[in-house]
Amino acid sequence: MAGSGVFAKVGGAVGAKTVGVVAAGVVAVSAAAGAGVWWVSRGPDAVAVVERSTSVAVPAGGERLTVAGCLAHETAIGGGYAIAGPGFATNSHFIGGAWLASAFNPGSDGATLTSYALCVNAKAELEPGLDFTWRAHAFRDRANKLPNSRFDGSIHDLTTDGPLAGVPGNAVATPSCGGGYTMVGAEFRAGRILGDRAVAPVPLDRLMPGAGTGTAAFWEVSVNPGTELSNRSFPMSDSSDVVRRTRIVDPQPPQANFAVGVRPVCVKVNDWSVAGVEVPVAAGGAAEAVVRCPKGRLVVGGGFRFPARNESGALEAPQRFFGDGWLYASADAPVAAGVPSGRTVRDWHVTGVNQQRAGALYRDSVWIEHGDRETLTGNGYFDERAHGADDQELRTSAMPAGQPLVAGVVCGSIPGAPTSPSKGASAPVPVRPDLPSAAVVVPPGPPAVTVSPGASPEVSPGSSPGASPGASPGASAGAGTPSVPGRSPAPSSRTSGPPNGTGVPGTPGRTSSGPPAQPQPPVVSIQRPGAGGQLRRGCEEAFAGTARTRPGDRPLTDPQYTAWRLTGPDGPVVLGAGPSGGFVVPLLPDGTYPLTFTATDPDSGLTATARVSVRVVGCLR
Numbered sequence: 147m148a149g150s151g152v153f154a155k156v157g158g159a160v161g162a163k164t165v166g167v168v169a170a171g172v173v174a175v176s177a178a179a180g181a182g183v184w185w186v187s188r189g190p191d192a193v194a195v196v197e198r199s200t201s202v203a204v205p206a207g208g209e210r211l212t213v214a215g216c217l218a219h220e221t222a223i224g225g226g227y228a229i230a231g232p233g234f235a236t237n238s239h240f241i242g243g244a245w246l247a248s249a250f251n252p253g254s255d256g257a258t259l260t261s262y263a264l265c266v267n268a269k270a271e272l273e274p275g276l277d278f279t280w281r282a283h284a285f286r287d288r289a290n291k292l293p294n295s296r297f298d299g300s301i302h303d304l305t306t307d308g309p310l311a312g313v314p315g316n317a318v319a320t321p322s323c324g325g326g327y328t329m330v331g332a333e334f335r336a337g338r339i340l341g342d343r344a345v346a347p348v349p350l351d352r353l354m355p356g357a358g359t360g361t362a363a364f365w366e367v368s369v370n371p372g373t374e375l376s377n378r379s380f381p382m383s384d385s386s387d388v389v390r391r392t393r394i395v396d397p398q399p400p401q402a403n404f405a406v407g408v409r410p411v412c413v414k415v416n417d418w419s420v421a422g423v424e425v426p427v428a429a430g431g432a433a434e435a436v437v438r439c440p441k442g443r444l445v446v447g448g449g450f451r452f453p454a455r456n457e458s459g460a461l462e463a464p465q466r467f468f469g470d471g472w473l474y475a476s477a478d479a480p481v482a483a484g485v486p487s488g489r490t491v492r493d494w495h496v497t498g499v500n501q502q503r504a505g506a507l508y509r510d511s512v513w514i515e516h517g518d519r520e521t522l523t524g525n526g527y528f529d530e531r532a533h534g535a536d537d538q539e540l541r542t543s544a545m546p547a548g549q550p551l552v553a554g555v556v557c558g559s560i561p562g563a564p565t566s567p568s569k570g571a572s573a574p575v576p577v578r579p580d581l582p583s584a585a586v587v588v589p590p591g592p593p594a595v596t597v598s599p600g601a602s603p604e605v606s607p608g609s610s611p612g613a614s615p616g617a618s619p620g621a622s623a624g625a626g627t628p629s630v631p632g633r634s635p636a637p638s639s640r641t642s643g644p645p646n647g648t649g650v651p652g653t654p655g656r657t658s659s660g661p662p663a664q665p666q667p668p669v670v671s672i673q674r675p676g677a678g679g680q681l682r683r684g685c686e687e688a689f690a691g692t693a694r695t696r697p698g699d700r701p702l703t704d705p706q707y708t709a710w711r712l713t714g715p716d717g718p719v720v721l722g723a724g725p726s727g728g729f730v731v732p733l734l735p736d737g738t739y740p741l742t743f744t745a746t747d748p749d750s751g752l753t754a755t756a757r758v759s760v761r762v763v764g765c766l767r
Contacts, residue, residue, distance in 0.1 A: 231257030372401030
């Protein structure tokens, strides 16, 4: 068997291990208690893929980011993340030639986030002109919903009327690459669906390559459902297809407004293939899956998915809604936790988390309402439990004891000769972007999901990505990035027009324009209030600033790419977006505080911030 397969190690939540012999695109799992990690060969020594990583502490209830960069002679071809402790990833994407990851920690204990950059010592060619045009929404309903019935009429809810009508159709993003490129990964960036609604982060349940070989791979990206199913009673004259007649009504939790923008990572790769392994994850537990590439192939990317097969197939199969327990990967990374930065990548590591409760009922279980023991009201309702002692089960579904996790790895070879570090040359440092908590991201809006920048001093090319005054505590980045910032070999313009508006017909996010001039952070300034100016807490004050691109000198006026923040004792508070406007001053004690205006160039993704000190005083003076 040597040289013909992939050896994968899988660890369960209670220390059990499973070893799968995985041929490219095929899964075969067998028990092997106590088995270790096996591999067929180390692969090529000349051109190699290594991981560069940085870590940051994520406090309970907080969100932090960190950036990992490659060395000057290396090219970043992707990345990943891992969270040790409670929490899940909210962003994972390129920033210049480095890889950014951020995580939200909803738990009561601290966690550690690690960002990984996949770095190859060759001049890898990445497809230019891509943007975060593909989107996946947390606002969901049943895929086979039956909104009309000859017995009970039509359903009118948030899925049929209002600003969220049609949004459930964007549950899964399917990014793809142009001809000649292989999709080795997918970037995702947090955002929101509607700008006038609150938002809270939701973890991904799928970021996975399809199995096979050829010239292009397909990926699917989705987040867990954030939609809360209505448990209000409704008239039910007939029980046929009742499970398919769900109601989504206001108010919705802020998680229902969450979305991610997705951009494919497309690289010229020879002889690519996808291998995968499947392991069970017990309800309420976690499990690890590790999968390797065949002999002679490099690890160039990887991902995961929770197929949740019990939730598909039958017409009335259960479907997760908000509160049914999330399925996600706390780690989607090129090495095991705790491995030092700079190690050769030989496998792909996924840690799956199953928050479901074995035996608990799904929230789309249906009950018949009784007025008393013998009297039916003619109504039904959806819920995980009966509302009244006399109510009767009609269609109920229990959560399984476990859910399968599938881990996948993309394998191949990078064409070209190996590159070597230049003697005496110092690598530039990646520019540190500024991201807020996912709870305050600005709306993505067609065509792209964009995260508003956070608060920090003004940045410039080569500035340190480490933490600085006004930045999120603990944020850090790796030392070093490719000699040419942006997606190698040179970044071309990233489209910001509507999907299918330009470039390859029918392909969102792709443009045929050539490489632009080397991008730089925009020029940002604050006109009002001036340094030392007063802001009255609880009152609306006027703010004005300017932001212009470099090169191009174009004004940045879109609120999606600008943000005002006032940093108080408990950290930065978002005041509003747009270069100017009237914003309410938060209720801070009398004192002097830093005010920042941040702008992001949507084409380059580079961020800059202007900062002045202002004094907060009482509103009535």
